[in-house]
Amino acid sequence: MDIGVVVFAQAANQASLGVAMPSDAPQPAALAAALAGRLIHDVMGPLSGVISGLDLLGDPTARDLHVDALALATASARTLCEDMAFSRVLYGAGAAPMDAASLEGLARGQFVGGRATLDWSMDLATVSATAGRTLLGFVRLAAAALAAGGVVKVNARAASPGMVLSVEATGPRARFFVETLTGLAGAPFSEGLIGKWAPAYQLWAAATSSGGTISTKVSETGVVLEARFPG
Amino acid sequence: MDIGVVVFAQAANQASLGVAMPSDAPQPAALAAALAGRLIHDVMGPLSGVISGLDLLGDPTARDLHVDALALATASARTLCEDMAFSRVLYGAGAAPMDAASLEGLARGQFVGGRATLDWSMDLATVSATAGRTLLGFVRLAAAALAAGGVVKVNARAASPGMVLSVEATGPRARFFVETLTGLAGAPFSEGLIGKWAPAYQLWAAATSSGGTISTKVSETGVVLEARFPG
Numbered sequence: 001m002d003i004g005v006v007v008f009a010q011a012a013n014q015a016s017l018g019v020a021m022p023s024d025a026p027q028p029a030a031l032a033a034a035l036a037g038r039l040i041h042d043v044m045g046p047l048s049g050v051i052s053g054l055d056l057l058g059d060p061t062a063r064d065l066h067v068d069a070l071a072l073a074t075a076s077a078r079t080l081c082e083d084m085a086f087s088r089v090l091y092g093a094g095a096a097p098m099d100a101a102s103l104e105g106l107a108r109g110q111f112v113g114g115r116a117t118l119d120w121s122m123d124l125a126t127v128s129a130t131a132g133r134t135l136l137g138f139v140r141l142a143a144a145a146l147a148a149g150g151v152v153k154v155n156a157r158a159a160s161p162g163m164v165l166s167v168e169a170t171g172p173r174a175r176f177f178v179e180t181l182t183g184l185a186g187a188p189f190s191e192g193l194i195g196k197w198a199p200a201y202q203l204w205a206a207a208t209s210s211g212g213t214i215s216t217k218v219s220e221t222g223v224v225l226e227a228r229f230p231g
Numbered sequence: 232m233d234i235g236v237v238v239f240a241q242a243a244n245q246a247s248l249g250v251a252m253p254s255d256a257p258q259p260a261a262l263a264a265a266l267a268g269r270l271i272h273d274v275m276g277p278l279s280g281v282i283s284g285l286d287l288l289g290d291p292t293a294r295d296l297h298v299d300a301l302a303l304a305t306a307s308a309r310t311l312c313e314d315m316a317f318s319r320v321l322y323g324a325g326a327a328p329m330d331a332a333s334l335e336g337l338a339r340g341q342f343v344g345g346r347a348t349l350d351w352s353m354d355l356a357t358v359s360a361t362a363g364r365t366l367l368g369f370v371r372l373a374a375a376a377l378a379a380g381g382v383v384k385v386n387a388r389a390a391s392p393g394m395v396l397s398v399e400a401t402g403p404r405a406r407f408f409v410e411t412l413t414g415l416a417g418a419p420f421s422e423g424l425i426g427k428w429a430p431a432y433q434l435w436a437a438a439t440s441s442g443g444t445i446s447t448k449v450s451e452t453g454v455v456l457e458a459r460f461p462g
Binding site for chain 1: 257259262263266275278282285288301308309319322323
């Protein structure tokens with residue numbers, strides 16, 4: 001078992017973390033810095049691929065590799081561009097409602113080239129900006145948990161009052177970091193807030209600042225992420 | 232005169248903004264989102280250059296443009312990589328002191344290919360992590376203000392107690408956004424915190440959370456950014 005990872009078959013009786021107000025919340029500057037650090041980390045991966053490809057393309061002694069090099073650089077640049085487009089919506093500032101079709105398109109992008117599949121169900125034509133961003137954040141976390149395959153089930157529906165959205169990740173080898181659950185609960189991190197957990201904490205901070213609540217539930221085969229927003 | 236821009240010859244009698252505690256500070260999630268948005272924006276510029284170059288390289292009917300296309304893609308990728316390396320230090324999480332030579336190297340990187348010059352003077356062998364990041368943030372803002380040329384004068388020295396650092400940007404056509412001064416003062420933004428002003432606000436938030444203070448002074452020909460940190 002990887003350290004710090006919930007492997008669900010072994011962690012089925014872990015209690016729901018629910019939502020807690022942190023007593024020692026990170027300073028605003030610390031959250032912003034951690035999230036910036038995470039974004040930079042996410043850029044550097046595909047950017048290395050771009051640079052490796054361009055280096056080869058600029059090397060006249062490696063002409064036999066130029067086709068592969070161009071393919072590597074292009075695929076890496078495209079990955080980076082799609083990741084930034086997703087993050088731009090996820091961390092966007094706009095307050096306009098988001099429509100179901102756009103959200104589904106962005107969500108489906110998280111499954112391209114992966115082993116997990118998306119089961120999408122949304123009874124609402126639009127959701128609030130914060131609800132839409134929370135949904136996208138949940139989907140990204142769920143897709144990442146299912147690198148070995150599985151199903152991410154998305155459901156968004158009206159509640160009384162407001163709306164509720166749930167994202168369930170189920171897979172035979174689902175892996176979810178304990179610290180991600182900590183972040184989604186807005187709970188303090190034993191070793192401080194680092195970039196790796198910043199997106200989960202940011203989801204909690206953004207949802208609660210809009211009057212929403214987040215809860216998580218660990219089951220035998222996966223995890224359910226749920227958020228409720230007032231009307 | 233550009234709207235929202237301090238053109239120094241016309242704004243010499245603007246009072247120092249000093250430091251003020253904001254009464255309606257942005258929520259932590261809003262600051263993190265704004266800074267993330269700014270970083271994504273900074274990525275998309277050079278990334279467009281990379282993608283334009285790669286598109287041309289993949290077009291067999293544009294073989295006569297392939298040398299220029301490779302040069303464009305490579306220069307854009309390098310710009311992006313250097314920008315991310317700078318930002319990784321600027322928003323870094325480490326608490327270890329930073330040495331003068333590394334700081335000077337990063338600062339000089341902000342002037343490559345530009346018209347402004349750097350006049351560097353540091354009496355200290357190392358500074359605290361927060362002081363080092365504040366210095367780098369000041370230098371980036373100062374260099375951006377001097378796109379038309381000028382001198383950025385950096386000074387860091389021991390004070391009693393602690394240390395003081397100042398970055399002075401002087402140039403015949405120095406341009407500094409009023410909102411950058413607002414952000415450095417931790418003051419509320421009349422139209423909310425957007426990505427463009429997030430780096431300045433983040434500098435204020437990070438410095439003050441470490442017990443530091445920031446002040447700014449506008450003169451005939453430029454601006455002085457100053458920070459003090461306890462020992």
